[in-house]
Amino acid sequence: MRWLKKLRLRFRSVFQRAALERELDDELRFHFDRQVERNIVAGMNPEKARLAAAREFGQIALHKDECRDARRTSMIENFWEDSRYAVRNLRRDPFLALTATLTLAVCIGANTTVFSVANSILIRPLPYPNSDRIDWISERNGPAQQDIGAAPDYFALRERNRIFTDVAAFQITDVTLTGVERPEKLDTASVSPSFFRVMAAQPLLGRYLSDDEEGPKAPPIVVLSYEFWHNRMGSDPQILGKTLALDRLSRTIVGVMPQGFDFPHGTQLWTPAMSLDPPSQRFPISPDKPILIVSMLARRKPSVGPVEAATEMKRLSFAIGALYPQEMRKLGFRSDLVIGATPLQDYLAGPLRTALSILAGSVVLVLLIACANIANLLLARAGSRQRELAVRMALGSGRGRIIRQMLTESLVLAIPGGAAGIVLAWLAVSVLNTAKPAILVRYPAISMDWRVLAFTIALMLATSLVFGIVPALSSAGIQIQDALKSAGLTQSAGRGATRARRILVVAELGVSLVLLIGAGLLARSFLRMMHVQLGFSSDHLLTFRVDPIGYSFDRNYGPFYSEILDRLQHLPMVRSAALVDDIPLSHNQYPATGAIRVVGRPIVPVPERPRVDTNEVSPEFFETLGISLRSGRIFSAHDFVGMPAGPRPGLLSREMVLVSESFVRRIFPGQDPLGQQLVFGPDDLNIRWTIAGVVSDIRNTAIGDLPSMIYRCTCGAPQFRLGFLVRTAVPPGNAIRPLEREVRAVDRDQPISDVKTMDERRDAALAPERFQLILLGSFASIAIILAAAGVYGTMSYLVARRTREIGIRMAMGARAADVLRMMLAETTILVLLAIGAGFGGAWALTRYIRSMLYGVSELDPMTFVVTSVLLAAIVLAASLGPARRAVRIDPMTALREE
């Protein structure tokens, strides 16, 4: 029952304050009176008795305060009183309130925005039941872990694992909506039936795939996404059983997924994975059949922890690797298989993790600068409030109580800033969602939830503590007598406060310099990337893909593409046009790289062979892009006349390839590459490719690398779906419609997709870097503005403090120049200390952005020097005003002032 009593007492303390105060008064009064009575009994006269009792009693107010403290809830009461007092105080100092609110609004807003992004992508669980148990399966065979795996492994994992309730395989593809006026590509995932079970999703309407709807015999059915159903089908409630013409095949709609089911991101349709064919893809497999590449997911059993999962994956990797036929493994294929399971959220967030950590680090630094600034303002104010505080202390406020009051004031100061920060962050998040910077495209919309709110409130509390603690401690250290005696003549805090302000300014400047250096490094790296030689001109170059439906490589890809190419080349607005498999600078999901062997060199296992990039291009490719021939010759369509179509089995010595200069430097250093022969992949395919020519380098996959390229010809019988590169004589945008007309003149059901100018691709390739640069750049700007304001404030303060001293100096004959020199010396010391601190910080921190830098060292001396000069210039500019004020001091007035 004790807790009940306690509770009642606490309740009384909070809600019946007036009654309690009265009782306390009565109680102490009673004691006092008894004391007086006793003194009278002891023989004193009443007057003396009263005085003696009072002396013995001491400070009544203090005792009362201690009694209230004993009730513990006085914290709450004091807080309330202090807050009201703080609000009154701040009203008298609107400049401080406004500055602090604006500063905090911007900085807390920036922090909240970055946290909202991190929360939406890294922290908030994915919107699927028990999503922490969904794993992404990756496979390594050779150098690096890859996001994708082989279909046989999917079947094997399903049958052999002990830790998953289900394993799913899927492929991200697109299908063409046909039978409509303008055919269109729809983002599709072809999935195993287990896919929906792994995601633990329930359909909104109808059903999803049943267990037997897998492989080539799966019925032509389709499941729609909520968005597709809502936007394109008008939310038709009778949709089930209707059909869609997809790739000219009529598919029955069997289900609609609920809103928010968005995996893989952006998918409009889910279809059964027809190519997941157990007879050809299940173990035992035969080496002559192509292995299907799939993405895999699995749902872990509830009881399985990470350690157990890791052990099991190790066992499975070994067991499944051993299932591959001996002859394949001898060639190095699957000899070194590692199958890994990563929580889906970690996998999805992976690419953003570094970027977000860096942004988060930077905004926290900016916030620290803001704290230092506000602390500086408060210190200045604490100086002018010394008397008030001294009076309070003389009247019996303890130091703890004063500190608490000062901290309450800083909290009150922080609240409007925090609130405004939330509003700003909300605006910023809406802008991010509408503008969708490339770096966020792959992720769902950013949203704010209770976590963001909790974060902001915590941040606000922490912030007010950080900027309030130094001023609070320094005011609690006031010497009461001194402060009261000086009676308002000096407006300055003691030496300690001045030193605190200097340290704060140096810290601010140092942190700003770190941010400036970071932004500077990114800017330099970005400029490098911008000016990277692509190796070809991106001007007036339009690119698009045509993924034909109803065609295949062994039938009629060749004629289809050549006819389109021919038509395009005859358009007057087309200077030249070419076919290409991988459009340069397009972010290909599965970049074509492969291991090669030079015929005549010792045979080593596949994983140890050099890996190079390959691309299939038509002979016009080089002319269209402006790639020059260094030696040999470029293949032409005539080289391939009379060759059989389709995948070419058997030995064909006339197969020709062209290679890039980088390739030659790497594979044939100091040798003549012409006439050398290469073998791709497993040796038993036996095709020997002869190098016919060497061409200049281009950037193929990303702006960063200069790849070793092998070009094969699409001539005659292309084996892949292809894209087009068209150099136009008119602005490329105007060419899109005419080009599309030519494609549809060949086959009216074929849409063109991924239509972009090369300049757009170039921009898109730089988008993540640009985004980082803009954000870090703006954080650095905010930081330097805040720091400049801090310098201005501190220098003004120093001038005000030294007015008398300067006045005396001038009266003794110091000239304006001497005073100026004195002030500048002060500034210079601050700057030098700050640069030292900033360099130290940058040296420790820039290594974390190393991975984002291209062609610039993270300790690039140029950037360090330029940013510190910039910092020094800004600081000098900021202290010029106060310095001029110092110069203009009139000795007479200055001396009379105090």
Next chain:
Amino acid sequence: MSKPTDLLQGTLDLLILKTLALEPMHGWAIAQRIQQLSKDVLQVQQGSLYPALHRLEQQAWIEAEWGESDNNRRAKYYSLTKAGRKQLERESISWERLSSAISAIVRA
């Protein structure tokens, strides 16, 4: 007479509880009683007495009631609760242990 000894931190709680174990009392009487029983060695300052009383009340070891004092004035009477009695036992035991330990050392 030498100066009254300052009370050891926390000892005051024990003394108050012990004093109240006899009968309910108001603050002034508690102070007087402690001074008497200690033969004027211990003198309780009001500044520590009342905060201590309020603290003990918050702990629900003692409870307060307004009553008539011997000279017909309203006074706040404190009395020991059940929990307070147990607390007194605990504190007495630990005090015994502490003081005998200290004496052992001092006399050694």
